[in-house]
Amino acid sequence: MAKLKFRPIPELTQVEIERFWSHVSKSDGCWIWTASGQRYGKAKIRRVNISSHRLAYHIGIGPIPEGKLVCHTCDNQKCCRPDHLFAGTTVDNSKDMLSKGRGNKASGPRHGSHIKPERFDNPGPRLTRKQILSIVADAKLNTLTNAEIARKYEVGKTTVLNILSGKTWSNITKIQNRIL
Ligand SMILES: [Zn+2]
Numbered sequence: 001m002a003k004l005k006f007r008p009i010p011e012l013t014q015v016e017i018e019r020f021w022s023h024v025s026k027s028d029g030c031w032i033w034t035a036s037g038q039r040y041g042k043a044k045i046r047r048v049n050i051s052s053h054r055l056a057y058h059i060g061i062g063p064i065p066e067g068k069l070v071c072h073t074c075d076n077q078k079c080c081r082p083d084h085l086f087a088g089t090t091v092d093n094s095k096d097m098l099s100k101g102r103g104n105k106a107s108g109p110r111h112g113s114h115i116k117p118e119r120f121d122n123p124g125p126r127l128t129r130k131q132i133l134s135i136v137a138d139a140k141l142n143t144l145t146n147a148e149i150a151r152k153y154e155v156g157k158t159t160v161l162n163i164l165s166g167k168t169w170s171n172i173t174k175i176q177n178r179i180l
Contacts, residue, residue: 006067007050009058016045017059022167024056024080025159031056031081034168041078056080057087069093127155132169139164 012020020043023035033041033052041052057070060082064070068087072079079085127135131153138149139160146164150157162168166175 006054006064007048009050009055009064010046012045012059020045020052020055020059023052025156025162025168026081027156027158030074030076030079030084032076033078033080034162037078039077041080052078052080053085056082057085061085127153127159127169129172132163132172135160135163136173136175 023033023041023043025032025034033043033056035052036042036044037052042049043052043055044050045055051070053072054064054070057064060080065087067089069090069092070085071088071093072084073086074081074084076084135149135153138144138152139146144152146160147157150160153160159168163173164175166173170176
């Protein structure tokens with residue numbers, strides 16, 4: 001098996017750690033990476049892309065053992081919650097995938113959706129740029145409460161609060177300070 005090569009994670013400053021968590025939408029369940037990345041979240045540290053869950057492990061648990069993958073117990077690839085992460089080998093990861101019905105074409109009761117339904121209820125960030133701007137516009141009109149805005153866009157209230165406080169998506173909204 002090919003030896004896994006991962007970029008070493010540099011010593012992080014408090015500011016970098018805080019910036020990292022500012023892109024994570026925390027909840028009672030998974031903590032979802034809300035910035036860039038397709039399947040897995042991508043964080044940028046000093047112009048280098050590092051998977052968000054690897055960084056989360058590094059920050060929340062400690063240095064990742066050499067050559068190890070960071071796997072999810074929750075099967076949610078954008079999840080950055082340290083207690084949902086474990087360091088494993090590619091073998092652990094594919095065993096884990098098989099046990100969850102991912103990585104093959106299983107259907108029926110073995111399929112992942114039967115084992116981990118919350119994964120499908122909670123697919124992570126799914127707002128478009130237009131929706132994010134429209135949430136801000138709605139909030140500025142002051143006719144809807146944040147809870148009503150959350151319902152309108154079918155997102156959690158925290159997601160709305162994070163947007164309005166500039167905690168998430170400030171690259172789009174240009175919000176530097178909490179506006180509401
Ligand atoms: Zn999780």
